[in-house]
Amino acid sequence: MLGARLFALLGLCLLLCPVQASVLQRLALPAHESPDLPRHLPETWQAGYVREPVFNSRILLVEAGRGQAETVILVHGLGQNGHRDWLNVMPELARHYHVLALDLPGFGFSDKPAGRYSPTQYARVLQWLVAATGRERVHLVGHSMGGAVALRFATSFPDQLERLTLVSVTGVLERSAFVQHSSALPLQWDSIPAPVRGLAAEPLRHWGGKLLDIANNLPDPTSLLHQYQGAWDALLGDSPNINAALALMEEDYTAALGQVTVPTLIIWGDQDPVTPMRTGELLANNLPTAELVVFPATGHVPMQHRGKFSELLLSHLSGKRQLQPLAALPTEPNEDLFCQGHNGQRFTGRYKAVKLIACKGVVLENLVADSIHLENAEVTLRNVRVTADKAALSAFNSQVKGTSVELRGEQAIRAGNSRLDLAGARLYGRHAAVVATEESRFIFSVSHTESPDYEGGLHGVYRLGAQPQ
Secondary structure (H helix, E strand, O other): OHHHHHHHHHHHHHHHOOOOOOHHHHHOOOHHHOOOOOOOOOOOOEEEEEEEOOOOEEEEEEEEOOOOOOEEEEEOOOOOOHHHHHOOOHHHHHOOOEEEEEOOOOOOOOOOOOOOOOHHHHHHHHHHHHHHHOOOOEEEEEEOHHHHHHHHHHHHOHHHEEEEEEEOOOOOOOHHHHHHHHHOOOOOHHHOOHHHHOOOHHHHHOHHHHHHHHHHOOOOOOHHHHHOHHHHHHHHOOOHHHHHHHHHHOOOOOOOHHHOOOOEEEEEEOOOOOOOHHHHHHHHHHOOOEEEEEEOOOOOOHHHOHHHHHHHHHHHHOOOOOOOOOOOOOOOOOOOEEEEOOOOOEEEEEOOEEEEEOOOOEEEEEEEEOEEEEEOOEEEEEEEEEEOOOEEEEEEOOEEEEEEEEEEEEEEEEEEOOEEEEEOOEEEEEEEEEEEOOOEEEEEEEEEEEOOOOEEEEEEEEEEOOOOO
């Protein structure tokens, strides 16, 4: 009788108790098929090589926290560190979760197979790995390129995801917008020849934009690589970082962001020199359930703040943290806003007409207006909504960088001799989305438009208006 009861209890436990998702016990390749393992891991962790089916390559998998009820998969960014990017975080995380950190194909200790190292392909690798855990859902944490991979996984396989954490994500902005961010970083004056340092500062401020103007008029040197997989493999087979970077810049998330329904924590450093924080702001504004947390005095790797990062991550994974959306737009009406010849101003609130003439370095943030008119201005827009009778945004001889902008009017944008870089923009034009009276350049990242002429996504570089003679 006692034996029968024990047998019944054992059967009930097998049905109800969490499965110990030891992937390596079931999938690890035999020793004669495996290269040497890394020696820097704690004895309580496991490491081994498994064969993934997407590139048909051997990859290194590191496993900790065996027996925990939920699984967290950590996805690294560009560079050959691979799983080592997470070594600060894994010990605390493994106290609460079953943790898997992999070296993606092409990186770290894994093979460097032929193929396109794109977020879409890597997301398929993760899909296989999730299935191998035996879990219905996992938590996913991605840093830099790994954040783009995690984001693609979230849009492609949402039923396999519990919660998402994105850290300093690269690859969401259109590539020209990303390059423009890099070219705008502070110049290293010591590395510039003395005669050049003697030039006026004003021309140097815009050197990156002028180079981009030239580059955008030239044929795309990577077009052949994207058309022919053989050329891609032949030229990039020994350059996994370049392979992944080029594939990353070609990924388009325009139609995907609205599909991410799981709770998403976004973590950024306020001094990130690699990925602009506007990407984090864009994601926080466009993902249905998301919060952006910014670490002060921090660069591209917030995980270096081990205690702070782990505490924040654990509170999110456990569901104890209530995600806080970005600030709501103001509703109280104000008067017109007029600025002429003043630089470095910042405005927020609810306005009727906004008019800026010869104003540089102006920031319009968390702002609602009936119209915005710019002449000879340099303006940054963040979380701005304009609903106009005529043109929502008029820009002449001006430069505009906008993130999470909604423009509604007879024309959403009316521009002449201007440059506009808009990310996460929503354009609604009753007559036309964009009208250019003189040649103007537009960079759109993960944006959307609705007008009589076109309805759909905008992600690319466009030149509109009369061509100069």
